[in-house]
Amino acid sequence: MGSRWLLLLLFSLTPSALLAQSSSPPQPPQSQSAAAAGEPSVQSLLERIQQLENRITQLEERDRQKEAALAPAPAAATAPAPTPGPAAMHDEHASMSEIRDTERRFPSLQIRGFGDVDFSATDEKGSVSGFKMGQLVLHLASPLSEKVSYFGEVSFTAQPGTYDLSVERSIIRYDYNDYFKISFGKYHTPIGYWNTAFHHGAWLQTTIDRPEMVKFGGTFIPVHFVGVQAEGNIPSGGLGLGYNVGFGNGRSSILSKSGDSGDSNDNRSWVANVYARPSRFYGLQVGASVYRDKLTPQPGQNFGEWITAADIVWTKEKPEFLAEYANVHHRDELTSNTWDSQSFYIQLAYRLPWQQSKWKPYYRYEYIHKPEDDPTLLNVLDLTGSTLGVRYDITNYAAFKGEYRNSRHGVNEPRVNGAFFQTAFTF
Amino acid sequence: MTSHWKFVSRAFVLSCLCLALLQPLAAQRHDVDVAVVVHPDTPISNLSLAEVRKVFLGDRQYWSTNVPVVLMIRAPVARERDVVLKIIYQMSESQFKQYWIAKIFRAESASAPKVVYSNDMANQLVTAIPGSIAFIDSKDVKPGSKVLRVDGRLPGEPGYPLR
Numbered sequence: 001m002g003s004r005w006l007l008l009l010l011f012s013l014t015p016s017a018l019l020a021q022s023s024s025p026p027q028p029p030q031s032q033s034a035a036a037a038g039e040p041s042v043q044s045l046l047e048r049i050q051q052l053e054n055r056i057t058q059l060e061e062r063d064r065q066k067e068a069a070l071a072p073a074p075a076a077a078t079a080p081a082p083t084p085g086p087a088a089m090h091d092e093h094a095s096m097s098e099i100r101d102t103e104r105r106f107p108s109l110q111i112r113g114f115g116d117v118d119f120s121a122t123d124e125k126g127s128v129s130g131f132k133m134g135q136l137v138l139h140l141a142s143p144l145s146e147k148v149s150y151f152g153e154v155s156f157t158a159q160p161g162t163y164d165l166s167v168e169r170s171i172i173r174y175d176y177n178d179y180f181k182i183s184f185g186k187y188h189t190p191i192g193y194w195n196t197a198f199h200h201g202a203w204l205q206t207t208i209d210r211p212e213m214v215k216f217g218g219t220f221i222p223v224h225f226v227g228v229q230a231e232g233n234i235p236s237g238g239l240g241l242g243y244n245v246g247f248g249n250g251r252s253s254i255l256s257k258s259g260d261s262g263d264s265n266d267n268r269s270w271v272a273n274v275y276a277r278p279s280r281f282y283g284l285q286v287g288a289s290v291y292r293d294k295l296t297p298q299p300g301q302n303f304g305e306w307i308t309a310a311d312i313v314w315t316k317e318k319p320e321f322l323a324e325y326a327n328v329h330h331r332d333e334l335t336s337n338t339w340d341s342q343s344f345y346i347q348l349a350y351r352l353p354w355q356q357s358k359w360k361p362y363y364r365y366e367y368i369h370k371p372e373d374d375p376t377l378l379n380v381l382d383l384t385g386s387t388l389g390v391r392y393d394i395t396n397y398a399a400f401k402g403e404y405r406n407s408r409h410g411v412n413e414p415r416v417n418g419a420f421f422q423t424a425f426t427f
Numbered sequence: 428m429t430s431h432w433k434f435v436s437r438a439f440v441l442s443c444l445c446l447a448l449l450q451p452l453a454a455q456r457h458d459v460d461v462a463v464v465v466h467p468d469t470p471i472s473n474l475s476l477a478e479v480r481k482v483f484l485g486d487r488q489y490w491s492t493n494v495p496v497v498l499m500i501r502a503p504v505a506r507e508r509d510v511v512l513k514i515i516y517q518m519s520e521s522q523f524k525q526y527w528i529a530k531i532f533r534a535e536s537a538s539a540p541k542v543v544y545s546n547d548m549a550n551q552l553v554t555a556i557p558g559s560i561a562f563i564d565s566k567d568v569k570p571g572s573k574v575l576r577v578d579g580r581l582p583g584e585p586g587y588p589l590r
Contacts, residue, residue: 104497104538108538110531110538112528112531112532139531139532141531141534141537141538142537143537143538146495147495149534149537151534153532169534171534173534175488175489175495176492177489177491177492178487178488178489183534196533197529197533198529199532199533201532204525204528204529204532233486233487238477240481240486277486279475279477279478279480279481280477282477282480282517283517316517317522357519357521393521396520396521396524396525397524426528
């Protein structure tokens, strides 16, 4: 009985010794004499292990000698490398094919899809509850060379009886270096944070919908922009400054659309955005934006537009904090009348640590005020609203979201309560 | 007396078994510094931890005008990856994946870090691909590799931040 236990002990120690080689030099087995007194098969096994260890040591030594012979002499600025240990012996050898696989090929198209399915029910008069297909979005990215890349985004949006296909972004970019990258195409206008951070994939954003001030199809700010854009970092040490400067068509005569097929007037719009990501406060971003355009909603009607915006975000999830403010100033060029509209939102979320951090409750307050007689933002209504919800990440690539909303659209209108659900995913 | 002896001997053997099984686990969990290794021609030898973070977040994409940064990271469950996610990214595995999907989706980067499956592979690739940067267990760094100082310190020196 005792010898059986001893045998069990020896077998348990043998793999342990093999595993321990990754962190300590090989040691001769200490239990040889004990084993010799027991089963002869154990003795032969230990001898075999010893032989294999010696063989591995020989092979490693030969490998090291070969590499030392082939390696170029280190440059003077090269930091001294630590002495390699024997732990590398369990690693796979990277073959030339692996190196070739890892090298970049051009073009190399990557496609990623986003989708969502929604359900909504509200107590608004005349509203209908039910399911709705969200946008199906395809994102394309393809490096064309070390310095030239293409990015595209197309969306399919459900309409009664059909689907609308829309090119949301189509950008070709040339990177000179980190400080200057120039691109041409159709962008999401770099005003504030949300519009360039989340784009059309609902899975990327914490909440079900975008804030009203940046919603797709809205007119409060121009969501899209067609033209040329320069972007990059600004040498600023730990301040982490960056910029975007764009020059393009601006809004079309339908103010929610960009001038994809040509400008609506002879005046170009421009946008400038500066942001800071201080290295001392990893996760913090502070930004400011200015946008200038001339609107021509009808022939003969011209309005100057100035948009100024500021944002502060904490992008980590414990907590997540997003806040944006924008002022839209319009001036009738004929009468010199002016209008100022304001909007902001504040969103707070927190990734709970329990259940593998799958739960993320959130709250958002948003506000829009627009002068009633502003002739340009006809589709924009005053808004005060709160959203309380929770996101549950089913996997790394899919999430459920549930929200309660209480909001008032327009002046002296009743508040509306609603329940909203969404499953959003990427594939 | 015999049954008592059997009980003691069994308890002793069981204790030995537990120790034997735990020994390699304990050995693997020891704190070994993770070296930041770059291609030998990379024109840089010292980075602050914040600069390493900026590089691995994809906010710095060029070493110089003609040398793009090529990021490499070990596959999940490797200790080097755990160290990078914990200290550099300060993200969970799922946050890391989401971060890079969003980064590419925003058109801020054309590709995510390349995944390497062993330190040996990382050593070979970082030597072969100009501009590449990888995290390798300092014990496994091959002689002649270019190891960056982080905050002025090399792996093994007191105060080295990546361990």
